[in-house]
Amino acid sequence: MKKTKKNRIFIIIIMTLFILSMAVYSSVPGSPLNFISTPFSFITDPGVQFIAGVFKNVEGYFSLITETDEIRKANIELENEVAHLRSRINELEEKGRRWEELKHALSIKETFADYQIVGARVLTREIGDWFDLFRINVGKRDKIAIDDQTSYAVVDPNMNLVGRIYSTDYISSKVMPIINEGSIVSGKVNVPGGAMVRIRGELLLKDQNLCRVDNFSDDALIQVGDEIVTSGLGGLYPPGIPVGVIVDIINEGQKVEHSAVLRVYTNYKTLNDVFIFKGSFTE
Amino acid sequence: MNNVIIRKVLVYAVYIILISIIQFNLSNYLTVWGVKPNIFIIFTVLVAFMYGFSDGVTIGISCGLIMDLYSGRFLGVGVLICLYLSVVSSFLLKKHFKKSLPLAIFHIIVATILYHGILYSLSLLVSWKENILIEYAIWVVTARLGPSLFINTLLFVILLIIMKFISPYKKNIEILDTEN
Numbered sequence: 001m002k003k004t005k006k007n008r009i010f011i012i013i014i015m016t017l018f019i020l021s022m023a024v025y026s027s028v029p030g031s032p033l034n035f036i037s038t039p040f041s042f043i044t045d046p047g048v049q050f051i052a053g054v055f056k057n058v059e060g061y062f063s064l065i066t067e068t069d070e071i072r073k074a075n076i077e078l079e080n081e082v083a084h085l086r087s088r089i090n091e092l093e094e095k096g097r098r099w100e101e102l103k104h105a106l107s108i109k110e111t112f113a114d115y116q117i118v119g120a121r122v123l124t125r126e127i128g129d130w131f132d133l134f135r136i137n138v139g140k141r142d143k144i145a146i147d148d149q150t151s152y153a154v155v156d157p158n159m160n161l162v163g164r165i166y167s168t169d170y171i172s173s174k175v176m177p178i179i180n181e182g183s184i185v186s187g188k189v190n191v192p193g194g195a196m197v198r199i200r201g202e203l204l205l206k207d208q209n210l211c212r213v214d215n216f217s218d219d220a221l222i223q224v225g226d227e228i229v230t231s232g233l234g235g236l237y238p239p240g241i242p243v244g245v246i247v248d249i250i251n252e253g254q255k256v257e258h259s260a261v262l263r264v265y266t267n268y269k270t271l272n273d274v275f276i277f278k279g280s281f282t283e
Numbered sequence: 284m285n286n287v288i289i290r291k292v293l294v295y296a297v298y299i300i301l302i303s304i305i306q307f308n309l310s311n312y313l314t315v316w317g318v319k320p321n322i323f324i325i326f327t328v329l330v331a332f333m334y335g336f337s338d339g340v341t342i343g344i345s346c347g348l349i350m351d352l353y354s355g356r357f358l359g360v361g362v363l364i365c366l367y368l369s370v371v372s373s374f375l376l377k378k379h380f381k382k383s384l385p386l387a388i389f390h391i392i393v394a395t396i397l398y399h400g401i402l403y404s405l406s407l408l409v410s411w412k413e414n415i416l417i418e419y420a421i422w423v424v425t426a427r428l429g430p431s432l433f434i435n436t437l438l439f440v441i442l443l444i445i446m447k448f449i450s451p452y453k454k455n456i457e458i459l460d461t462e463n
Contacts, residue, residue, distance in 0.1 A: 008336065012370060015344075016363065023359030037352040044303070052308050124307035124353050128319045129427070130402050131354035131361065166356070174354075182356065182409050203406050204422055207317055269311065 030147035034167040038139075041172045045137065048123055101157050115238060115279040118142060122272050123172060129203065133166055133174040136274060140170050144276060153230075153237045153277040160265035161185070161230060161241045162274055177268055178243065179206040186233040187213070187243055195220035196231055199243060199262060209267070213246065214259040222246060228262055238277055287452070294451040295330075295342060302326055303349055313438075318430035321398070323350050325439050327365045328394040331372030332387060333446060343369035364401055368394050384440070391439040392432060399428050 026033040120136040136154075138144050144152060146165055154162040154175050163183065166176040178185055178201060185199040198215035205211060216222060226246045232239025248261040302322045310319045323346035331339025347365030351358045375390060403423045407416075 012366070015366060019359040019362050019366070023357045023363075026358035027356075033358050036358065040349070040352055047300075048304070048308065051304055055308065125311070127306050127310060127323075127350065127354050128321055130356070130406055131321075131350050133354050133356065135353055176356075181406060204419065207426075 028148065029151070029167070030145070031167075035169050038169040038171065041139075041169055045123060045172060049121075049137070052123075115277045118144065118276040118278050120173075120274050120276060122274065126177075126268075132180055132206075133176055134268075134271075135172050135174055136276075137172055138276065139168045139172045144168055144173055144278065151236055153241065154274050155241060155277065156266045156271060157273055157275070158265070159242065159275075161237065161243045162266050162268075162271065164236060165276065175274070177201070177266075179209060179211055179264055179268070181206070185237060185243065186231045187228045188231040189220075189222060190227040190229045190242070194226075195222055196233070197222070197228060197260075199228065205261065209264050210247070211244065211262045211264055212259055213262045216258060216260075218258065220258075222249065222258075222260055224249060290453070291338075291451040294449065295338075295345075298326065299342075299345060299349070302346075303353075307353060313434065315434040316426075316430040318427060318434065320431070320434040320438050321350075322438060322442075323347070323361075324365065324368060324394065324398055325391065325435055325442060327369050328372045328391055329439060329442055329446065331369035332375065332390055333443075334451065336370070336373040338451070339369035339373045340366060360405065364398060367401075368397060371397065384443075387439065387443060388436055391436055395431050395435045396428065399423060399431065403427070 022033065025031055118138055120138040123135040123137050125134050126132040144165060145168055146152070152165045154164060156162050161178055163175050163177040163180070166174045168174075176183055178199065180201045181203045183201040187197050187199045188194045189197070195216050197213045197220075199211050199213050202210075202212045213222075213228065224246050228243045228246065230237040230239055230241040230243060242265055244262040244264040246260050247263045250259050250261065305313075306322045310322070313320050327339065327343040327346050330342040343365035344362055347362035348358075350361035350365070355361050372390065372394065375386075375393075403419075407419060
């Protein structure tokens with residue numbers, strides 16, 4: 001009995017040491033340990049994509065029922081002709097939205113001609129704090145590989161900054177969102193000669209899709225409503241990618257430590273498709 | 284004996300696959316007051332509580348590894364958390380070998396508090412800032428721990444009932460591990 005207990009304690013200690021060394025090694029960008037997920041990805045990703053597709057269809061079916069019900073109610077109140085026109089307007093609005101998305105996707109290519117844009121689909125979402133990276137369906141197979149010098153910026157279909165590639169395996173990659181508390185981005189106010197700022201994720205803010213903006217000079221002209229874009233400093237994020245809009249300015253205590261709160265444009269909850277900026281920025 | 288092992292592996296595999304699908308693709312629907320439940324943690328604790336050290340540790344490592352591989356920042360944090368929670372859970376099982384519902388609920392409450400304690404200590408280390416500690420502690424307790432306790436307890440009881448009917452062991456088979 002006592003021997004079993006001792007054995008178990010010994011096993012736990014050995015495992016803890018092994019796992020800790022694994023954690024340290026895997027924290028190095030481009031660590032080969034991140035490739036452990038490749039066989040899992042090969043097995044699970046087709047299933048995950050299939051199931052996600054099924055649920056999307058089911059969701060679409062239920063929303064269709066709701067919309068049909070709404071139209072039926074409208075039909076009772078309005079003439080048939082009006083109902084027909086409304087339906088037509090809805091259809092055109094949907095087409096308009098699609099056209100806008102395509103237009104934005106095309107403008108990415110125009111604005112950042114030096115970069116290759118790789119489209120990807122979100123496979124799995126975050127599961128809570130700390131486990132808050134999401135996976136996309138491109139990896140080393142698609143020539144997306146990172147190391148301690150290289151990573152790639154990720155944007156949404158409207159060309160707003162989502163985050164960066166955090167790690168890759170052969171067929172998938174993990175993306176760290178900019179609202180993550182480990183994320184730091186160099187930005188600037190989107191006006192000619194705009195102030196340089198630092199954008200960083202904060203645990204207490206990320207639920208509301210907010211980030212902290214700081215490291216700007218006392219005389220910097222930053223106001224609520226200002227748009228912040230990436231500055232291009234550091235070489236990871238190309239300059240000029242919209243990040244979000246300032247929603248609050250904070251002056252803390254006597255030390256006059258300025259900071260601001262930024263509402264990020266990207267909606268992570270509804271994000272299904274992303275684009276990866278492949279290449280590097282040269283000034 | 285082989286049949287027992289095959290059944291065990293198959294049942295656990297099916298549970299883990301289903302939990303992965305729900306956790307990674309459908310957990311938005313289970314969000315309570317902005318908090319997503321961590322079903323991997325609930326399952327690990329439940330298995331360790333019901334079936335003892337060996338099962339708990341094996342499932343804990345598997346679930347932790349999936350969490351780390353799919354959503355974690357480093358490989359190992361999820362594995363360690365699940366490993367320790369399974370050890371604590373199997374320890375409680377050994378000390379109080381009486382699988383009553385109140386004990387089970389007490390058990391998931393302890394596990395949830397431990398989980399949050401470890402996780403938010405790590406997050407605090409990453410984003411350390413002066414004078415944030417009290418505000419942070421209040422936020423963790425009110426905005427995270429409270430909703431988590433509610434949803435975790437609820438899902439724990441549901442999973443407990445499911446596992447009573449779809450168990451990795453046949454009813455007449457003794458779980459040797461728990462007798463140690």
